[in-house]
Amino acid sequence: xxxxxxxxxxxxxxxxxxxxxxxxxxxxxxxxxxxxxxxxxxxxxxxxxxxxxxxxxxxxxxxxxxxxxxxxxxxxxxxxxxxxxxxxxxxxxxxxxxxxxxxxxxxxxxxxxxxxxxxxxxxxxxxxxxxxxxxxxxxxxxxxxxxxxxxxxxxxxxxxxxxxxxxxxxxxxxxxxxxxxxxxxxxxxxxxxxxxxxxxxxxxxxxxxxxxxxxxxxxxxxxxxxxxxxxxxxxxxxxxxxxxxxxxxxxxxxxxxxxxxxxxxxxxxxxxxxxxxxxxxxxxxxxxxxxxxxxxxxxxxxxxxxxxxxxxxxxxxxxxxxxxxxxxxxxxxxxxxxxx
Numbered sequence: 001x002x003x004x005x006x007x008x009x010x011x012x013x014x015x016x017x018x019x020x021x022x023x024x025x026x027x028x029x030x031x032x033x034x035x036x037x038x039x040x041x042x043x044x045x046x047x048x049x050x051x052x053x054x055x056x057x058x059x060x061x062x063x064x065x066x067x068x069x070x071x072x073x074x075x076x077x078x079x080x081x082x083x084x085x086x087x088x089x090x091x092x093x094x095x096x097x098x099x100x101x102x103x104x105x106x107x108x109x110x111x112x113x114x115x116x117x118x119x120x121x122x123x124x125x126x127x128x129x130x131x132x133x134x135x136x137x138x139x140x141x142x143x144x145x146x147x148x149x150x151x152x153x154x155x156x157x158x159x160x161x162x163x164x165x166x167x168x169x170x171x172x173x174x175x176x177x178x179x180x181x182x183x184x185x186x187x188x189x190x191x192x193x194x195x196x197x198x199x200x201x202x203x204x205x206x207x208x209x210x211x212x213x214x215x216x217x218x219x220x221x222x223x224x225x226x227x228x229x230x231x232x233x234x235x236x237x238x239x240x241x242x243x244x245x246x247x248x249x250x251x252x253x254x255x256x257x258x259x260x261x262x263x264x265x266x267x268x269x270x271x272x273x274x275x276x277x278x279x280x281x282x283x284x285x286x287x288x289x290x291x292x293x294x295x296x297x298x299x300x301x302x303x304x305x306x307x308x309x310x311x312x313x314x315x316x317x318x319x320x321x322x323x324x325x326x327x328x329x330x331x332x333x334x335x336x337x338x339x340x
Contacts, residue, residue, distance in 0.1 A: 063165075063168060076162075077161060089126055090136060100264075118149060120146065122143070128143050129160055156177045171227045174223025180202075181203055218318065224329065232335065272309070
């Protein structure tokens with residue numbers, strides 16, 4: 001399935017084949033959609049109830065038809081009512097963290113791990129985005145929001161949204177160094193398979209890399225380019241996001257490491273990406289192609305979403321990704337100017 005400026009939402013599908021070992025079955029990719037409502041068959045608590053969330057979702061939906069310069073991202077951000085998180089919510093966060101952490105220390109990019117420490121993510125509780133609140137486990141202490149650590153490093157912020165955003169709204173956020181993060185936390189009965197984004201996937205999977213200046217520059221440039229891109233670039237940009245932000249690998253110190261959120265948040269995906277035998281990839285054949293990153297090859301590689309990724313691209317460094325994105329953004333600018 002294609003995600004990009006004309007995408008359908010990427011959540012409502014069956015559990016992928018071969019995914020029984022995944023620790024976090026939330027389907028990867030940005031929450032971009034023309035149908036933004038949350039699943040009716042999943043019992044969320046009241047975190048996203050209220051008029052503010054209805055107004056924010058409507059503003060996000062309406063932005064799909066606006067010129068990029070008229071999109072007001074503030075209109076579809078919401079308050080994270082931290083006191084509404086239940087004990088179950090915090091327990092689910094802790095369980096998911098513990099399932100991933102032991103292996104991530106060995107599998108994840110050093111840049112990701114450094115970012116996770118820099119924004120002070122806590123393994124015991126749902127993260128606060130802004131400000132300070134009483135610690136739910138110790139009322140004599142307070143919790144500080146991750147943005148208080150993130151903004152001074154790169155200018156990025158994680159901003160609460162009620163659900164799915166249209167593509168143009170999502171890209172507009174990225175262009176402003178704002179990452180839309182769903183504030184809901186999956187319920188315990190959906191802990192192993194959630195077909196739509198939640199705060200664990202969005203914050204644990206994505207946000208630590210935003211603390212790195214090089215990756216931060218890449219992602220903002222991606223957002224700016226996507227806003228300007230004509231139809232001829234939509235598929236290419238979707239593929240670039242998929243093979244980097246979602247499922248990218250990087251070589252560090254002679255070892256392969258994961259950095260894409262789809263592998264960071266999924267035990268099965270990360271194990272397959274790093275340890276499956278090298279060979280011609282194919283559906284369920286147990287082999288994977290690990291290709292050196294090359295922008296032109298990446299944007300011409302189709303992807304499939306219903307099984308473990310059998311083609312991945314390996315960066316030499318995040319500088320390589322940033323520089324390639326800058327070059328591609330110049331192509332988008334030239335084409336957009338030529339089409340005026």
